[in-house]
């Protein structure tokens with residue numbers, strides 16, 4: 346089931362709203378709406394583009410996340426505007442931080458509750474693994490989603506690239522727990538640091554993942570050395586063989602067969618229970 350991306354009447358989000366916004370460009374392929382409660386992130390991913398985008402010193406960014414000033418008050422103001430405009434889509438946490446970073450994430454719980462109280466859906470995208478289970482009780486099968494970014498099943502590989510993030514097995518455990526609770530789950534396979542690792546992740550997780558969003562690596566050593574066309578074809582063969590729902594990101598579109606169905610937006614919830 347797909348939903349049209351017609352619920353954001355203005356590029357960037359509703360006028361006057363900056364805390365709940367409509368991500369542009371590559372980020373917009375992940376979510377119609379987003380919010381970022383923290384500044385910084387303690388996961389220290391070597392490939393993280395956020396310090397550059399925010400023009401923030403990388404050491405300061407990697408030192409850990411801090412709450413943005415008066416975040417709940419500003420969030421409530423924006424969320425009320427979305428509610429008054431009749432917009433009920435999921436708001437994703439987060440693009441420029443991680444909602445389950447290694448520090449104090451009590452604010453994340455308050456943010457989820459505030460968004461829900463204003464009629465919005467919620468989706469968290471995290472590398473925090475089972476840290477997220479603290480908030481499992483808040484997620485509604487009919488409205489919300491839980492997502493993880495995965496780059497490899499190998500803990501040593503992950504520790505090299507995502508030194509402060511939860512180990513891959515811990516992230517898989519979180520996905521399973523949300524799935525078992527009836528929550529829609531999806532996985533971001535981006536950046537793709539090792540194509541064989543991404544294929545292995547799909548083989549390993551497809552029984553409890555509802556959707557894969559698949560991209561490539563940009564501005565990294567493997568960007569130029571990887572055969573992205575072969576990777577795209579291998580991915581398509583695998584997800585179609587397994588019956589796994591997927592979205593191929595724009596960076597890989599040129600490698601898709603002509604006319605390949607690749608809906609940008611899907612309903613990321615189980616409104617009538619899981620099939």
Ligand code: SF4
Nearest residue numbers: 386388389390393442
């Ligand atoms: S989890 Fe996301 S925001 Fe945090 S360091 Fe890694 S890529 Fe950056």
